[in-house]
Each structure stands twice: as structure tokens, then as C-alpha cells.
Amino acid sequence: MPINLNAPLAWEHANSDEIAMLKDLQGNILKGHGRNYTQNLFFTLDAQKPQEGRGFLRVLAQSVKSAYQQLLDAKAYRMSRQDAGVFVSVVLSAAGYKALGIADDKVPADPAFRSGLKQRKDILSDPEIDDWDPGFQDEIHGMILVGGANEAQVREVHTKIQQQKPASVRIIGTEYGLAMRNINGDGIEHFGYVDGRSQPLMLQEDIEREKTEKDGIDIWDPTFPLKQVLVSCPGGASADLSFGSYFVFRKLEQNVKGFKDREEEIAEQLGLKGDDEELAGAMIVGRFEDGTPVVLQREDGLIKPVRNNFDFRNDSGGNKCPFHGHIRKTNPRGDSTALGATLEQERSHIMARRGITYGTRNAEIDAEGKIIELKDKPVGGVGLLFMAYQSNFENQFEFTQVSWANNPNFVQPSTGIDPVIGQGAGSLTPQQQPVDWGSTTKKPIDFHGFVTMKGGEYFFSPCISFLKSL
Ligand code: HEM
Numbered sequence: 001m002p003i004n005l006n007a008p009l010a011w012e013h014a015n016s017d018e019i020a021m022l023k024d025l026q027g028n029i030l031k032g033h034g035r036n037y038t039q040n041l042f043f044t045l046d047a048q049k050p051q052e053g054r055g056f057l058r059v060l061a062q063s064v065k066s067a068y069q070q071l072l073d074a075k076a077y078r079m080s081r082q083d084a085g086v087f088v089s090v091v092l093s094a095a096g097y098k099a100l101g102i103a104d105d106k107v108p109a110d111p112a113f114r115s116g117l118k119q120r121k122d123i124l125s126d127p128e129i130d131d132w133d134p135g136f137q138d139e140i141h142g143m144i145l146v147g148g149a150n151e152a153q154v155r156e157v158h159t160k161i162q163q164q165k166p167a168s169v170r171i172i173g174t175e176y177g178l179a180m181r182n183i184n185g186d187g188i189e190h191f192g193y194v195d196g197r198s199q200p201l202m203l204q205e206d207i208e209r210e211k212t213e214k215d216g217i218d219i220w221d222p223t224f225p226l227k228q229v230l231v232s233c234p235g236g237a238s239a240d241l242s243f244g245s246y247f248v249f250r251k252l253e254q255n256v257k258g259f260k261d262r263e264e265e266i267a268e269q270l271g272l273k274g275d276d277e278e279l280a281g282a283m284i285v286g287r288f289e290d291g292t293p294v295v296l297q298r299e300d301g302l303i304k305p306v307r308n309n310f311d312f313r314n315d316s317g318g319n320k321c322p323f324h325g326h327i328r329k330t331n332p333r334g335d336s337t338a339l340g341a342t343l344e345q346e347r348s349h350i351m352a353r354r355g356i357t358y359g360t361r362n363a364e365i366d367a368e369g370k371i372i373e374l375k376d377k378p379v380g381g382v383g384l385l386f387m388a389y390q391s392n393f394e395n396q397f398e399f400t401q402v403s404w405a406n407n408p409n410f411v412q413p414s415t416g417i418d419p420v421i422g423q424g425a426g427s428l429t430p431q432q433q434p435v436d437w438g439s440t441t442k443k444p445i446d447f448h449g450f451v452t453m454k455g456g457e458y459f460f461s462p463c464i465s466f467l468k469s470l
């Protein structure tokens with residue numbers, strides 16, 4: 001029976017074909033792997049020695065965690081806190097497929113994938129390639145993602161890969177991910193805000209948990225079909241059961257001092273004092289630092305659980321959550337229907353975000369390592385290893401970055417760009433920030449430039465049978 005890509009999957013009640021599909025699909029696509037320590041190993045292959053590259057990937061495929069195994073591990077962890085061990089996945093760039101000598105009809109077809117991220121620089125308003133970190137400036141053929149519960153676990157896998165690989169496979173760069181959690185146990189990013197709460201859910205079991213253990217799904221429905229992220233895997237063992245996903249990696253450096261200082265300036269400009277100062281930043285991100293959506297209330301505190309069952313219908317003027325707020329720009333939750341899009345079209349742009357923070361901070365922490373307070377304000381060296389899965393680069397990552405975040409006229413003329421990730425010429429248009437929560441009076445603010453793209457690539461996460469067949 002073919003897999004129904006138009007609906008989510010109930011994996012605990014999967015039929016034999018669905019189980020076969022999950023066993024051939026790499027983990028992390030339908031659900032985040034959840035490890036706190038990661039390494040991204042970027043590698044090149046020697047096009048003159050494709051057999052060596054193929055052999056290396058064939059061996060590596062034995063360690064790759066399938067979606068099915070990941071789900072079994074996650075279930076065991078939930079029941080008995082049993083450590084699921086390391087997580088390994090591997091993705092290839094279009095140049096990587098070429099270096100392996102893969103026939104054109106077996107190379108994933110997405111045109112942006114085939115061009116590579118460097119070729120899309122101008123469309124995305126990305127910095128000049130000379131300004132990227134050196135490891136990203138040259139051709140990249142693939143990336144191995146290793147995740148673990150601690151640094152030693154991850155380092156051990158890295159060492160093993162270094163020992164096993166032929167000389168023609170070169171590790172040209174490593175990025176170290178280190179998750180941060182606030183005192184409530186929620187993941188945060190370096191500006192101090194809860195991140196990763198809102199995700200498209202493609203597993204029925206996750207949707208049920210959202211309904212019963214979180215704040216419900218009747219206003220914002222996080223249910224998404226498998227086709228949001230899955231596409232057929234060329235070269236896989238089965239035309240019906242082998243799937244892969246397009247994967248974008250971008251190293252995004254964060255200037256924490258710049259961002260935090262500007263938040264304070266804006267609070268002052270708007271006359272927000274004491275606890276109210278928090279409102280300035282909440283209107284920039286769309287959530288307070290603890291994750292409370294600013295559209296729901298004027299102060300933080302909606303944390304058990306962090307809310308995600310909301311939209312912006314009760315704020316059609318952008319007076320509570322401004323139209324420029326990062327979460328409103330990157331998921332308008334129906335706003336763009338006013339421009340003639342259907343909700344289904346709008347939702348087709350959503351991708352599965354799987355980023356992790358990098359860099360260390362000076363912080364007050366509790367006995368479990370949860371962050372009570374971030375003490376320092378670095379200007380660089382910290383940020384987000386942004387990663388996301390999708391079925392179409394142009395319609396998902398690129399649409400979000402270009403047509404929403406970088407576009408000063410989305411969702412209304414003179415909205416301004418996304419103050420967190422917006423870049424390009426549109427940054428000349430100031431954002432209009434309400435002077436207080438719910439106020440129709442707005443003041444122009446100029447908020448951009450605190451996140452800098454330092455390099456990345458477009459990849460494809462192939463099915464495991466493809467890797468084993470190399
Ligand atoms: C350093 C860079 C970034 C920072 C600091 C950041 C921060 C955040 C935070 C704090 C949230 C709220 C938590 C949540 O709702 O899950 C969020 C949500 C989100 N971000 Fe980002 N983000 C960054 C980069 C990006 C990029 C590059 C994109 C896409 C092009 C993106 C797309 C999204 C989306 C789609 C959501 C969920 C919105 C929703 O469904 O309500 N973010 N981000």
C-alpha cells in the first residue's frame with residue numbers, strides 16, 4: 001500500500017509498509033533527535049576516487065539512525081529515562097552527488113538544491129561569500145550530524161569517523177552545537193528567548209500529546225501532512241517506500257550585546273519602565289523570553305505549558321503582536337489570507353526547524369545545568385546552527401526568508417523586515433512598534449543587523465537504502 005503523504009502518520013499503529021518506510025527514512029526529519037550536544041562535520045570527497053567516497057558512506061550508513069529506531073528510542077526514554085545513545089545522520093549536497101558520480105536521474109530534482117546555497121546568495125540577500133567563515137567558502141559535499149547526551153559520546157563518534165575514513169574524504173569543518181535550557185527546562189536561544197516551541201507535527205502521537213498535555217490545537221492546528229517534509233528518495237530501494245528530505249544548514253551568528261542594547265533603547269523610546277521593559281523585546285520576537293505569546297497578554301508567565309494554540313485574529317491591527325514580530329513574520333497563522341492566499345497555501349511554507357545553539361555563555365545555572373540568568377552579552381562567537389527539513393526549498397525556506405522576513409511590505413506596506421533575521425535593502429524601512437500593548441499609536445523603530453549569516457549549504461537527506469547501495 002502506498003504511503004499516504006497527505007496526512008500525518010500514526011507510527012505506533014503503522015502497517016508493515018509504513019514501518020518499512022520509517023526504517024528506510026533517516027531520523028530527525030519527522031521529529032527532532034533531542035540531543036543536547038552535537039557536532040556537524042562538513043566533508044568533501046575526491047571526485048577522482050568516487051569508489052572511496054561511496055565505500056565511506058556505505059559504512060557510515062550502518063550507524064545512521066532510522067526514523068523508526070529514533071521513535072522507538074524516544075518512547076523508551078519517555079517510559080524509563082533510558083539513554084538512547086548517539087544519533088547519527090548524513091546529508092549530501094548537489095556537488096556531493098556529483099563527486100560520487102551519481103547519474104543525473106538519481107540526483108534530487110529541486111532546482112535550488114541543484115544550484116547550491118552560494119548561488120542563491122543574491123536572492124536571499126546573504127553576505128558576500130568572502131565574509132563567510134572560511135570552512136564554508138569552498139565546495140562542501142556533505143555533512144554528518146552527530147548528537148549525544150554529553151560531549152564525550154559525540155567526540156567518540158567523531159574520532160571513529162576520522163579513523164575509518166579514507167584520506168580522500170576530508171573533514172573541512174566542524175560546528176559544535178550546545179543546547180541551552182532556561183529554568184523551566186525549555187530550550188532557549190542566545191538572545192534569551194524560548195525557541196523551538198512551534199513546529200509542524202507530522203506524527204499523530206505528537207498531535208495527541210499537543211491536544212491532551214499541552215494547550216490544544218483548536219485555534220492553531222500544528223497538524224501537517226508527511227508531504228510537508230518528505231519527497232521520494234531517488235536511488236532508494238523502493239519507489240513507494242523510500243523517502244528523503246531537503247535540508248538547509250545556515251550558521252547564524254548573534255550579536256547579543258547589540259540586540260539587548262537596542263531592546264533597552266526601544267523600551268526607553270516607548271517610555272516602558274521596570275518590568276514593562278520586557279514588552280519591547282516581546283514585540284520584536286512575538287513572544288516574551290519565557291515563551292509567552294505577546295498577542296495573548298501584556299506580560300510573561302504563560303509557561304506551563306508554553307502556549308502555541310493561538311493565532312492573530314484578535315489583533316488584526318498588529319497592536320499587540322506587531323506584524324514585524326519574528327514569529328508573526330515567519331508563521332503568520334492566517335494573516336496572509338487577507339492578501340488572497342488560502343490558509344493551505346500559507347501553511348505550505350512551514351518547515352521543520354531542527355536548529356541548535358552554538359557557543360558558550362557566562363551564566364548562573366542550577367544543579368541540573370538549567371540557566372537561571374545569562375550574565376554576559378557577547379558580540380560574536382555565539383549563535384544558532386539553523387537547520388530545517390522541507391520538501392521544496394523555494395516554497396519553504398526561501399519563501400520564508402525572502403518573501404516574508406526580508407520583505408518590508410509583508411504583511412502590510414511599511415511593516416519593515418523581520419527584526420531578528422531580516423536582511424537586505426528592506427532594512428531601510430523602519431518597523432512600526434505600538435507604544436504600548438494594544439495601542440494603535442505606533443513609533444518607527446530601526447531594528448536589524450544582529451544576526452549574521454556566516455555560511456551554509458543546501459543538502460538532501462537521502463534514504464538509508466540509497467546510502468547502503470553506494
Ligand atoms: C539566530 C537566528 C534566529 C533566532 C534567534 C530565532 C528565534 C526564534 C524564537 C525565539 C522563536 C519563538 C519560539 C517558537 O515559536 O518556536 C522562533 C520561532 C520561529 N522561527 Fe526563528 N530564529 C532564528 C532564525 C530563524 C530563521 C532563519 C527562520 C526561517 C527562515 C526562522 C523561522 C522561525 C519559525 C517558522 C518560527 C515559528 C513561528 C511560529 O510557528 O509561531 N527562525 N525563532
